[in-house]
Amino acid sequence: MKTSIIKEFEKVELKNPILLEGFPGLGMVGSIATKYLVKHLNAKKLAVLHSPHFPYHVIVNKKGSARLLRGEFYFWKNEAGENDFIFLTGDSQAQTIEGQFEVANSILDFAEAKKVKTIVTIGGYRNEIEGTPNVVAVSTTPALLERALKANAVPSESGTPIVGTAGLLLGLAKFRRLDAVCLLGETRGYLPDPRTAKSVIEVLQGLLGISVDLKGLDKDIEQSKEILGRMQDIEKRRVKYMQKMRRVEEERITYIS
Amino acid sequence: MKTSIIKEFEKVELKNPILLEGFPGLGMVGSIATKYLVKHLNAKKLAVLHSPHFPYHVIVNKKGSARLLRGEFYFWKNEAGENDFIFLTGDSQAQTIEGQFEVANSILDFAEAKKVKTIVTIGGYRNEIEGTPNVVAVSTTPALLERALKANAVPSESGTPIVGTAGLLLGLAKFRRLDAVCLLGETRGYLPDPRTAKSVIEVLQGLLGISVDLKGLDKDIEQSKEILGRMQDIEKRRVKYMQKMRRVEEERITYIS
């Protein structure tokens, strides 16, 4: 295994498939959203991606077996709509610069073999959130950007970098004349963020004309609020302590100098 | 040498050989256990593995000569049992991500050429030990896991990562339809840990139906206990000093603020 390998489980015929990618990244927004869709749309396993650019360890599963880190492709036959879907998520992104490019290109090779014409990538961008998290849309195709904005995404400032697979798929899709849009949910980013993943799925519903029950995310959101609350308390006490220390230090200087 | 090279010393015919791997890693559990078996079963040199992914230095041996870091394969003809053995240990693991995958695959190529059907890998996992160290078993094959548990290994929690060669061999073996089991001994991990290596060998004896005298390890265990004792004393004093410092600092703040 000198290059990434994608192994198909099943040969399926897909109708104008759209590839939706969400790998782990900032706030785990991409992987939470994609995994939620896979579960609630009851998508089926399509293929796995293995790569020598993923971290060199295996993880133990529930049955006491172990497996390499991997990317996972799922498919969903969207009877009601014009497009079937391929979902891609996984355990990890590639660990080196050259590996990131190699993995992204092997994903696009697979997508083209499956006759994918449109790619949607999901990620997070760091911000202090007030109220409902924003979802920023960036697209290589004006019409696709327009549709994302109509679905309540907001435009991105120019100059923003989109790091990793979500960004590279977008950048490399251009050369293959594939349409691509990236949705980035606003997140503090240091904890898994189901709240932001929910915002992203809400945009996805409008953008892609799909419909999923989002109640399943609300419990995760409650839990993450509690954890966040505790972490903020700790942070506040730390800041207060630091301020006190600084004051003490300043007084001492004033006194001696 | 752009890729790993395995050079055989001798062409031997082995009976249903099992590959047992233990490279240096956490607590040196894998290499201590494997080297002990090689020595006490009087296993013979089979092959060496050289790799451009190993550290770029040589080490001086007793005769004042020097050699590259390497992997070492030994074989043991197990007259009494159904399986002969190939042992693999060495000086170091590969130093880069892509190198780890390359080395693991070249080991498996060699194993398949030798008609190996079963692979056992050994490592350590970090934990504070109480009493006898546990040995966790993970296997790609339910029957093999079952046998390991019968031999007093304990099942692993799901989600645990197994890093390095011991893990990758397991993960990559699957694709080659080889059975594989990994035994991880519980170890504090910051010192060579013969105590944990002994626990692993005890499980190996039950799992593989081999028998070795373990007394040779007891002297090493005594020595490592002494070293550990001294290190714990130092650590205790350090913690006590830090607590005192913190108290001093707090009192000063109380006083001034």
Add this chain to the structure above:
Amino acid sequence: MKTSIIKEFEKVELKNPILLEGFPGLGMVGSIATKYLVKHLNAKKLAVLHSPHFPYHVIVNKKGSARLLRGEFYFWKNEAGENDFIFLTGDSQAQTIEGQFEVANSILDFAEAKKVKTIVTIGGYRNEIEGTPNVVAVSTTPALLERALKANAVPSESGTPIVGTAGLLLGLAKFRRLDAVCLLGETRGYLPDPRTAKSVIEVLQGLLGISVDLKGLDKDIEQSKEILGRMQDIEKRRVKYMQKMRRVEEERITYIS
């Protein structure tokens, strides 16, 4: 994309073209100067360079689209002179050692295909500046060095390293029997430095017999002076505070010891 790719937009016939390269680096001197020339000479897009050795992210542009980091080639038909020009600038340099060599060689392959015989590279070197920043010239060709010195560049001390693309193009040009000169503007280097870029362009005008209006840089220079002023104030206060702290600490020691 396993290696760098240069994609031409347009087949143009260029008259004894000179390649002028200025990638981002110390003080952004190379990219500021090159981009200024591209804009004020109204140079046209010639080609883009994409590379798996560039950082693995895309950047969002003004239209809400995104693109890979890239190198950009422009051409300018210099009606009045003997040489047309190819300008090369971009977002980033290669991120690994081997990548730096690969990118530099692919640039030179392209230059040779375009019949370039002379290469000019631009960068910065770190120094505390007094008055007008110096521009140091280094060249593989004595005649070219001579011309740069006549255009008010100063000779370099021997032993100076020139890091990155500006240096490698020079070093690798030799093997291809191309003439090459590197101009390094003196810069503090921790901020984009249009003042130094201006000095470099002044030398370039003399060296290459081209003429551009430099007034456009003066506004940027004013702005950067203000930013620098504010940063120096902060730095002065920091130094003063550190000195005070040290004095306090020393007095305390004197008192106690």
Add this chain to the structure above:
Amino acid sequence: MKTSIIKEFEKVELKNPILLEGFPGLGMVGSIATKYLVKHLNAKKLAVLHSPHFPYHVIVNKKGSARLLRGEFYFWKNEAGENDFIFLTGDSQAQTIEGQFEVANSILDFAEAKKVKTIVTIGGYRNEIEGTPNVVAVSTTPALLERALKANAVPSESGTPIVGTAGLLLGLAKFRRLDAVCLLGETRGYLPDPRTAKSVIEVLQGLLGISVDLKGLDKDIEQSKEILGRMQDIEKRRVKYMQKMRRVEEERITYIS
């Protein structure tokens, strides 16, 4: 340039040539000794080695030109003896693990093409020196080790690592059935160390039956002693200050607790 390239300046016929390598490393022992021999034996340029694994910069030379970092091969026709010599020194070693192996192998390819049968590598090993620095010898060939010990080298402890080109050439020479010996001079290692280089050359004279006037090194040795003296003064004052600080801190704790 995807791999290292060795370019010959001149086709020379050499009589049983010995390759003597000394790249920059600990205390610069290898490069100081080799460059001294090149100069005082009046050896001639034979070839240069360029590599994409060397640092990605060029260095400016005395004429204001610049060149890539490189390895330099020199030859010396040893009229009086049985062996001619090839000397190899340079600016830098390879910067990545895989690069170190690639460069070492390309050196050995060249040596074999030149019919070299014996390789001598030079480096430093870190130690506090008392009196004349020791020179440790390590060899893949007992007879060669014997000769080095007779020439006043001392044997190495087993387990010592020899890092970098000096070590890898030794380790890789074995596979090509070349004799190789490594001489490591004892050095503090944080400054260029002509004193240790002199000790190494003294051993080389006995080992190789060559004779060079060593007076040229004595001036460098005097200079380096002065620098070392100043650095040790600074270090002593620093240690004293640290001790005072610690005492102050301890007294304060005693007082408060």
